[in-house]
Amino acid sequence: MTETIEDVENKPPLHEAIYKKLRLLLETGALAPGQALSLRNLAHSFEGSVTPVRDAVWRLAAEGALYIGPTRRISVPTLSRNQVRELMRVRALLEPEAAILALDNITPEIISQMRAYDAELNKAAMEGNVQEYMANNHAFHFTLYAASNSDVLIPLIESIWVRFGPYMRHAYPDVAGMEGVEDHHAQALDALEKRDAIALKRAIKADIGDGEQFLLHEME
Amino acid sequence: MTETIEDVENKPPLHEAIYKKLRLLLETGALAPGQALSLRNLAHSFEGSVTPVRDAVWRLAAEGALYIGPTRRISVPTLSRNQVRELMRVRALLEPEAAILALDNITPEIISQMRAYDAELNKAAMEGNVQEYMANNHAFHFTLYAASNSDVLIPLIESIWVRFGPYMRHAYPDVAGMEGVEDHHAQALDALEKRDAIALKRAIKADIGDGEQFLLHEME
DNA sequence: GCCTTATATTTGTTATAACAAATACAAAGA
DNA sequence: TCTTTGTATTTGTTATAACAAATATAAGGC
Incomplete structure (x- = not known):
C-alpha cells in the first residue's frame, strides 16, 4: 500500500x-x-x-x-447573418446572468486576473495578433463566468462561443479598431470593483453588442 | 425519369x-x-x-x-435543487424571447392548435394522466416556439426540457392542483390574440415559474 | 455478523473489416 | 465548350473482437 x-x-x-x-x-x-x-x-x-x-x-x-x-x-457550420444575431441575442441573455451570479463570489484575485487578461488582450490587439486577442478575450469572459459556479450556464455559454469561432479566422488585424471608443471591459472591471450589478450587466451586454457588430461586419 | x-x-x-x-x-x-x-x-x-x-x-x-x-x-443525470432553479432561470430567459419572435409569425391556425393542446392538457390533468399532460404541455409550448423560426433558440430550449424530464416521472396525478389559481396558458393565448408582447412574456415566465415550483416540490 | 480480499463479470474503449450511399472524376456525346 | 454518363474513390454506417478498467460477487478471516 x-x-x-x-x-x-x-x-x-x-x-x-x-x-x-x-x-x-x-x-x-x-x-x-x-x-x-x-x-x-x-x-x-x-x-x-x-x-x-x-x-x-x-x-x-x-x-x-x-x-x-x-x-x-x-x-463546419455556416452561419447566416440572422443566425449570428440570434446567437448574440442568446449571449446577451445568458452572459449577464452568469456575470451577476459571479458577482456574489467575486474576489480581488479574480478581478486582478481579469485585468491581466485584459492587458494581454489590448496588447495583442495593438500588435494585430488575432489569435492572442481571441484567447485572452475568451479567458477574460470565462474567468468571470467561472465565478458563478453554475454548471448549467457555463457549458451553455461555452457551446455558444464555439459556434462563431470559425468566423473569427478572417478577423481584421486591428481588432481594437472595431471596439469603438468605449472600453466595455474596463467598465465591467469597474462595475466588479464597485459590486454594481446594473453597471456590470450593461457592460457585458455592450461588449457582446461590440462582438456582434464585429462579426456581422466581418461576414460581408 | x-x-x-x-x-x-x-x-x-x-x-x-x-x-x-x-x-x-x-x-x-x-x-x-x-x-x-x-x-x-x-x-x-x-x-x-x-x-x-x-x-x-x-x-x-x-x-x-x-x-x-x-x-x-x-x-441519467441527477439534478440538485439549485440546478433545477438554474435550468428554470435559463428557460425564463430563452422562452419568452422565442415567444416574442414567434409573435411576428403567429397565425390564427397556430393559436387554435395551441388551444387544442391546452384543452387536451387540462383534460389529462383532470384525469390524472401525467403522461398525456406532459406530452400536451410540450406540444403547447413548442408549437408556439416553432413559429419563431429560430433554429438557434428552439434546439437550445429543447435541450433544456430533456434535462428535467426524468424528474417528471413521479409527478402527482393531480398535476392541475399545482398550477395555482391562475391559468397562465390562457393568459398566453389571450396575449397572442391581442398581439400583446408584454403580456405574453409575463404569461410564459409565470408558467415557467409554476413548472419550477412543481418540480422543486416534487423533488422533496 | 462484519470487514477484507480474491475472483468473476460487466463495463467502456478502440481498431478493424465489410457494406452501401454519396461524391469526384474522366471520358464520351451533343 | 458544355452537358451527360459511367466508373472509381471516398464517405458514413454498422457489427465484431480484443483489451483494460471498474464493478459485483463470493470466499475467507476477524
Whole structure:
C-alpha cells in the first residue's frame, strides 16, 4: 500500500482528447466555415481509428459546433447573418446572468486576473495578433463566468462561443479598431470593483453588442 | 425519369432512431434520475451493436441529457435543487424571447392548435394522466416556439426540457392542483390574440415559474 | 455478523473489416 | 465548350473482437 508512484498514468480516453483538440480548432478559427471533414481523415490526423473520432464528432454536432448535412456529410457550420444575431441575442441573455451570479463570489484575485487578461488582450490587439486577442478575450469572459459556479450556464455559454469561432479566422488585424471608443471591459472591471450589478450587466451586454457588430461586419 | 416508385426506402441511420427513442424515454420520464445505462444493454434493447448506441449516447451527453461519470459510467443525470432553479432561470430567459419572435409569425391556425393542446392538457390533468399532460404541455409550448423560426433558440430550449424530464416521472396525478389559481396558458393565448408582447412574456415566465415550483416540490 | 480480499463479470474503449450511399472524376456525346 | 454518363474513390454506417478498467460477487478471516 506504499504509494511511491504518483504519476498514475491516468490516461484520458482518446475520444476526449480528439474532442478537445477539435473544439480548440473551432474556437480559434483554425477551421473555416463550410469546410468538410471526414472521419477517416480526422482519425488519421489524430493517429487513431474512426470510433473515438465518431464520439467526438457527435458530441460537437450536438452542441452545434459541427454540422451533419442531410447526406451525413460532416462540415463546419455556416452561419447566416440572422443566425449570428440570434446567437448574440442568446449571449446577451445568458452572459449577464452568469456575470451577476459571479458577482456574489467575486474576489480581488479574480478581478486582478481579469485585468491581466485584459492587458494581454489590448496588447495583442495593438500588435494585430488575432489569435492572442481571441484567447485572452475568451479567458477574460470565462474567468468571470467561472465565478458563478453554475454548471448549467457555463457549458451553455461555452457551446455558444464555439459556434462563431470559425468566423473569427478572417478577423481584421486591428481588432481594437472595431471596439469603438468605449472600453466595455474596463467598465465591467469597474462595475466588479464597485459590486454594481446594473453597471456590470450593461457592460457585458455592450461588449457582446461590440462582438456582434464585429462579426456581422466581418461576414460581408 | 418516370418516377413510379415513391417510397424510396429512405432509411434513417440506426443511431438516429436510437437517439430519438432514448430522448423520448428521457422526456417522458420513463428513465429514473441516477439510473445506470450500459452500451451493451442498450444495443441489445435496440437490436443493434454498440457503435450506433455510442453515437446516440454521446449526442445526448453533450446536451446534458445523459451523464458520463468520472469512471465513464453512463447514467441519467441527477439534478440538485439549485440546478433545477438554474435550468428554470435559463428557460425564463430563452422562452419568452422565442415567444416574442414567434409573435411576428403567429397565425390564427397556430393559436387554435395551441388551444387544442391546452384543452387536451387540462383534460389529462383532470384525469390524472401525467403522461398525456406532459406530452400536451410540450406540444403547447413548442408549437408556439416553432413559429419563431429560430433554429438557434428552439434546439437550445429543447435541450433544456430533456434535462428535467426524468424528474417528471413521479409527478402527482393531480398535476392541475399545482398550477395555482391562475391559468397562465390562457393568459398566453389571450396575449397572442391581442398581439400583446408584454403580456405574453409575463404569461410564459409565470408558467415557467409554476413548472419550477412543481418540480422543486416534487423533488422533496 | 462484519470487514477484507480474491475472483468473476460487466463495463467502456478502440481498431478493424465489410457494406452501401454519396461524391469526384474522366471520358464520351451533343 | 458544355452537358451527360459511367466508373472509381471516398464517405458514413454498422457489427465484431480484443483489451483494460471498474464493478459485483463470493470466499475467507476477524
